[in-house]
Amino acid sequence: MIEAGDRVLLIGNSRAYYVTAGEGMLSTDLGMIPLSDLIGREGGDQVVTHLGTGFSVRIPRPTDFFVHAKRSGAPMHPKDIGSVIAYTGMNKKDHVLDAGTGSGVAAIFFGSIAASVTTYEQRPEFAKLAEKNLQDAALDNVTVVAADMLTATGTYDVINLDMQITPEHIQHAATLLKPGGYLACYTPFLEHLFLVLDTAKNLFSEVVTHELIEREMTRTDRGTRPSTRVCHTGYITIARR
Amino acid sequence: MIEAGDRVLLIGNSRAYYVTAGEGMLSTDLGMIPLSDLIGREGGDQVVTHLGTGFSVRIPRPTDFFVHAKRSGAPMHPKDIGSVIAYTGMNKKDHVLDAGTGSGVAAIFFGSIAASVTTYEQRPEFAKLAEKNLQDAALDNVTVVAADMLTATGTYDVINLDMQITPEHIQHAATLLKPGGYLACYTPFLEHLFLVLDTAKNLFSEVVTHELIEREMTRTDRGTRPSTRVCHTGYITIARR
Amino acid sequence: MIEAGDRVLLIGNSRAYYVTAGEGMLSTDLGMIPLSDLIGREGGDQVVTHLGTGFSVRIPRPTDFFVHAKRSGAPMHPKDIGSVIAYTGMNKKDHVLDAGTGSGVAAIFFGSIAASVTTYEQRPEFAKLAEKNLQDAALDNVTVVAADMLTATGTYDVINLDMQITPEHIQHAATLLKPGGYLACYTPFLEHLFLVLDTAKNLFSEVVTHELIEREMTRTDRGTRPSTRVCHTGYITIARR
Amino acid sequence: MIEAGDRVLLIGNSRAYYVTAGEGMLSTDLGMIPLSDLIGREGGDQVVTHLGTGFSVRIPRPTDFFVHAKRSGAPMHPKDIGSVIAYTGMNKKDHVLDAGTGSGVAAIFFGSIAASVTTYEQRPEFAKLAEKNLQDAALDNVTVVAADMLTATGTYDVINLDMQITPEHIQHAATLLKPGGYLACYTPFLEHLFLVLDTAKNLFSEVVTHELIEREMTRTDRGTRPSTRVCHTGYITIARR
Numbered sequence: 001m002i003e004a005g006d007r008v009l010l011i012g013n014s015r016a017y018y019v020t021a022g023e024g025m026l027s028t029d030l031g032m033i034p035l036s037d038l039i040g041r042e043g044g045d046q047v048v049t050h051l052g053t054g055f056s057v058r059i060p061r062p063t064d065f066f067v068h069a070k071r072s073g074a075p076m077h078p079k080d081i082g083s084v085i086a087y088t089g090m091n092k093k094d095h096v097l098d099a100g101t102g103s104g105v106a107a108i109f110f111g112s113i114a115a116s117v118t119t120y121e122q123r124p125e126f127a128k129l130a131e132k133n134l135q136d137a138a139l140d141n142v143t144v145v146a147a148d149m150l151t152a153t154g155t156y157d158v159i160n161l162d163m164q165i166t167p168e169h170i171q172h173a174a175t176l177l178k179p180g181g182y183l184a185c186y187t188p189f190l191e192h193l194f195l196v197l198d199t200a201k202n203l204f205s206e207v208v209t210h211e212l213i214e215r216e217m218t219r220t221d222r223g224t225r226p227s228t229r230v231c232h233t234g235y236i237t238i239a240r241r
Numbered sequence: 242m243i244e245a246g247d248r249v250l251l252i253g254n255s256r257a258y259y260v261t262a263g264e265g266m267l268s269t270d271l272g273m274i275p276l277s278d279l280i281g282r283e284g285g286d287q288v289v290t291h292l293g294t295g296f297s298v299r300i301p302r303p304t305d306f307f308v309h310a311k312r313s314g315a316p317m318h319p320k321d322i323g324s325v326i327a328y329t330g331m332n333k334k335d336h337v338l339d340a341g342t343g344s345g346v347a348a349i350f351f352g353s354i355a356a357s358v359t360t361y362e363q364r365p366e367f368a369k370l371a372e373k374n375l376q377d378a379a380l381d382n383v384t385v386v387a388a389d390m391l392t393a394t395g396t397y398d399v400i401n402l403d404m405q406i407t408p409e410h411i412q413h414a415a416t417l418l419k420p421g422g423y424l425a426c427y428t429p430f431l432e433h434l435f436l437v438l439d440t441a442k443n444l445f446s447e448v449v450t451h452e453l454i455e456r457e458m459t460r461t462d463r464g465t466r467p468s469t470r471v472c473h474t475g476y477i478t479i480a481r482r
Numbered sequence: 483m484i485e486a487g488d489r490v491l492l493i494g495n496s497r498a499y500y501v502t503a504g505e506g507m508l509s510t511d512l513g514m515i516p517l518s519d520l521i522g523r524e525g526g527d528q529v530v531t532h533l534g535t536g537f538s539v540r541i542p543r544p545t546d547f548f549v550h551a552k553r554s555g556a557p558m559h560p561k562d563i564g565s566v567i568a569y570t571g572m573n574k575k576d577h578v579l580d581a582g583t584g585s586g587v588a589a590i591f592f593g594s595i596a597a598s599v600t601t602y603e604q605r606p607e608f609a610k611l612a613e614k615n616l617q618d619a620a621l622d623n624v625t626v627v628a629a630d631m632l633t634a635t636g637t638y639d640v641i642n643l644d645m646q647i648t649p650e651h652i653q654h655a656a657t658l659l660k661p662g663g664y665l666a667c668y669t670p671f672l673e674h675l676f677l678v679l680d681t682a683k684n685l686f687s688e689v690v691t692h693e694l695i696e697r698e699m700t701r702t703d704r705g706t707r708p709s710t711r712v713c714h715t716g717y718i719t720i721a722r723r
Numbered sequence: 724m725i726e727a728g729d730r731v732l733l734i735g736n737s738r739a740y741y742v743t744a745g746e747g748m749l750s751t752d753l754g755m756i757p758l759s760d761l762i763g764r765e766g767g768d769q770v771v772t773h774l775g776t777g778f779s780v781r782i783p784r785p786t787d788f789f790v791h792a793k794r795s796g797a798p799m800h801p802k803d804i805g806s807v808i809a810y811t812g813m814n815k816k817d818h819v820l821d822a823g824t825g826s827g828v829a830a831i832f833f834g835s836i837a838a839s840v841t842t843y844e845q846r847p848e849f850a851k852l853a854e855k856n857l858q859d860a861a862l863d864n865v866t867v868v869a870a871d872m873l874t875a876t877g878t879y880d881v882i883n884l885d886m887q888i889t890p891e892h893i894q895h896a897a898t899l900l901k902p903g904g905y906l907a908c909y910t911p912f913l914e915h916l917f918l919v920l921d922t923a924k925n926l927f928s929e930v931v932t933h934e935l936i937e938r939e940m941t942r943t944d945r946g947t948r949p950s951t952r953v954c955h956t957g958y959i960t961i962a963r964r
Binding site: 113 | 329408454456
């Protein structure tokens with residue numbers, strides 16, 4: 001049941017409006033909806049504009065935050081987030097350490113799966129934006145720490161690094177991981193990948209790097225073919241403790 | 242704390258032994274370990290063979306079941322399992338429907354994340370094997386149903402189809418999904434992809450198909466390069482209700 | 483030695499000027515060059531503007547025509563032209579049939595290699611443009627025919643089809659090829675590929691289809707990585723008589 | 724017209740026999756053919772075994788030598804040979820320098836296109852094998868030199884390096900190329916690619932590196948899909964003088 005302050009999507013007019021229940025009014029060319037109307041609703045309910053057009057209420061999922069969260073830079077691509085989740089076997093018993101947070105999009109995906117996520121972000125303004133995004137996602141099991149992950153303590157099942165990675169970060173990650181836990185390192189550039197591999201090979205077992213090339217398929221009246229959209233993001237290294 | 246009957250990995254002697262706590266004896270060239278020794282242990286503990294060699298105790302993660310579970314055929318590849326999880330935003334509040342179960346490997350990944358998974362498998366002997374694998378994974382929120390998913394009822398947040406998909410399966414999936422929920426269809430062949438797209442476009446919004454080409458990077462003394470390993474599995478179509 | 487009417491590139495001012503020897507004047511912000519100055523020159527010679535800046539003379543190669551020839555549509559990509567050349571073993575003894583000509587770019591590459599090229603283009607205005615481009619390339623062994631290749635006669639070592647291919651085109655190609663000769667079919671869409679394969683398998687031996695995904699590597703001060711440029715054009719089917 | 728000593732393929736019995744006209748006897752389970760029968764024949768002619776089965780005569784093309792030439796190691800893949808030809812615009816007016824020769828397969832493709840090819844191979848036994856293969860291919864415009872290409876003199880339109888490339892090789896190539904000519908460097912490992920790029924950027928214009936990922940498409944009664952065959956060979960850098 002939607003409460004005041006919850007982030008909600010209103011689907012209609014061929015688009016999705018990202019609104020806050022209880023705060024103000026949504027104005028569209030199909031009419032207005034007072035957002036207090038959303039309180040008490042469920043996902044899938046219809047609300048109606050003053051001109052009589054129905055909009056559908058959607059409780060946002062992590063995929064919606066990927067689209068609608070405010071960004072401080074390019075977040076990890078879903079294919080790579082999914083790759084980290086699957087290759088580490090991330091699950092609801094896990095305590096996850098994430099760094100750098102960026103806008104918090106990966107932390108939203110991880111937080112919606114894991115028992116807890118602690119996410120480190122050195123740039124205070126990025127950390128602040130991520131906190132706002134995580135609050136929007138109503139995740140109370142995610143903690144943003146405005147610091148370098150070298151200051152992290154505790155033990156973790158999975159550590160995800162998407163930042164300028166130094167050997168010290170990998171060494172520190174090794175001390176924080178439970179036996180059998182996984183480190184995932186995202187490196188867009190080959191030089192950083194080399195550094196990660198050269199450091200990790202002495203500290204971890206089962207070190208594997210892969211790259212995912214994603215191709216969209218388009219199917220129209222003219223025919224079906226792979227599209228020519230962007231196809232590279234970075235290298236993912238998975239290392240097990 | 243490990244109990245009798247729990248599946249456990251013993252790491253040593255350059256490999257991983259998949260054993261059952263309390264049942265019999267592990268014999269290796271480095272000595273024997275009575276598996277009753279595992280009861281009461283935690284992940285990371287050491288147990289010692291009668292010849293004095295330590296083996297490390299590992300509580301298996303979904304990635305371990307991908308390797309060690311008995312197979313009835315090729316399970317979905319981790320890159321594709323991860324893709325389904327990320328592109329649907331699968332999370333711990335979700336009720337997931339999965340079909341066909343196969344050996345249950347994808348259901349283990351989904352069940353370790355979601356609130357519940359109901360997985361349909363038409364071939365009784367496959368369903369039976371999957372139940373055994375799911376029991377090994379100690380997942381009590383996953384139900385195997387030995388039937389076609391056309392018989393499924395209820396409402397779901399995410400539906401994953403990895404089977405011979407007909408238009409009827411897609412139409413039925415549309416009736417089972419909550420608004421905003423996702424259908425994921427895995428099709429190894431283009432002809433099946435075409436059928437999925439042609440049916441889904443009228444029933445779903447945001448229908449997207451992609452293919453993930455995974456390349457491993459190898460780094461040895463000779464140099465670093467992409468490996469020449471297998472690079473295709475299938476097409477993943479994500480459709481939103 | 484350059485003669486009046488030859489197409490020439492003048493390299494300077496950080497770009498390449500595509501000019502005609504003997505015709506008029508090249509005006510640049512670094513000064514003017516009367517193009518009669520080019521007559522009698524060789525590739526690599528310097529010509530000097532009235533302000534004293536040297537420009538280098540380049541005799542165009544097929545790669546230059548790929549960039550500078552007037553286009554009636556997208557020509558085959560070099561990776562695909564190269565694939566046709568290598569997988570057919572195209573060489574200077576070969577008589578090649580090409581269809582559809584388009585702007586003639588592929589015919590320029592083939593004509594610069596083979597003994598002769600006959601290229602069919604149904605659209606008269608495209609055929610005319612191609613003739614102009616081929617004349618610019620100074621290739622006297624290439625004939626443009628403004629007709630469907632179904633009207634072609636003679637025998638050929640290699641046939642390249644880059645057009646809306648019907649079963650009749652493939653059947654006709656089979657009758658025109660010498661034993662051991664090759665048919666290459668370029669199909670951007672999967673549906674057309676299916677038609678090509680289903681027709682060719684009964685008429686040819688060694689039928690193979692491949693797709694080339696090209697990735698550029700970028701190396702800057704930030705690091706080295708694959709670029710995210712376009713990576714699909716079409717499927718190439720090679721079939722041997 | 725086939726002469727004594729020419730290499731010929733006899734096609735029959737579901738395979739291709741690589742024979743020498745005039746030398747001995749071909750024995751197959753479908754009967755014997757005295758190879759003196761081949762003299763005076765043309766491609767496409769039929770010769771008949773003593774048991775009455777016809778075999779078809781094929782004059783080998785470069786693609787046949789790719790399959791049948793004796794190998795001293797892995798030759799360049801056709802996709803990469805084609806890429807070098809197309810991205811350099813190699814044509815029948817060109818003088819080409821090639822190193823290292825290996826078994827001479829790339830030199831056969833280049834020699835069948837270009838005016839002349841000089842190919843350098845440091846290992847004498849490899850150079851000897853390549854000479855034999857080139858003689859089989861009846862190419863009298865290709866010269867094998869058993870030396871490092873650092874000793875090469877003259878001027879060339881295209882230089883292809885497929886060997887352990889040092890900065891000195893690239894610098895020497897720059898001095899041998901005509902203005903507007905092209906250097907192609909094949910590097911299987913990223914570290915060698917980096918060296919090539921770092922040296923070439925100061926000596927050449929239009930330096931571009933790409934990698935071709937080739938995927939075969941398979942179409943059977945079960946359906947159509949990309950195959951899972953080998954998909955990486957190396958990086959091709961093209962640099963223009």
